[in-house]
Amino acid sequence: MITVPFIPESESQLLERAEAIAGWSLGELADALGVAVPANLLHHKGWGGQLLERYLGADAGSKPEPDFSRLAIELKTIPVNSSGKPLETTFISVCPLTRLRGLRWQESPVFHKLQAILWIPILGERQIPVANRLIGMPVLWRPSPSEWQLLQQDWEEIIERVALGEVESITARHGEVLQLRPKAANSKVLTQAIGPGGTTIETLPRGFYLKIPFTHALLQRHFSAQG
DNA sequence: AGGTGATCATCC
């Protein structure tokens, strides 16, 4: 693999570099980086995201910091169809399942992760070979006041249920814009959580995800405002 | 085991 020495020093520099590859295919970017393209993503689910991280100079690795640490910006690739509608929900962060007493929205991982996100749409449905999927125009997004309100409301409702020992009764249908779903290697992975009556139970780790209509709307709003 | 990057595949 070719290592790209680029590290963005400003928001505008990051955006310029992301805009410059809009219209490229993933295959073209992989070639430029000397990376092999998988035939499909079954065994390479994070491949696209990591490819863009490398090219754009994300430096946080798996540290608990934004991908672009000095810019405080997260990078998310998001698969979209030809109409620009997201094909998948977007993982945000794992959900704490214990020690929830006193945890406030403003201290939550979700709140911190969503401060600033650079969305890179990847155009291409599942049937399209990975190499042929196209990189779209980037969107630098910070939640609006109304978006923050929706997010906070969902988060508080979900966390309250978790704190009450009801995590196992929460489904992905809860929440208007945020949902709670499994986030694990497989269904045998267990972690501790609060159970009924304040007992301790073992349950599947959960993560917060943004629902498709929410990410669809924020992308649409950006592109329509931009003209 | 728990975090990062996500998409798969079954069920409705």
Add this chain to the structure above:
DNA sequence: GGATGATCACCT
């Protein structure tokens, strides 16, 4: 067809 619940790879 689309969303929910399950899963895949790699890192620490």
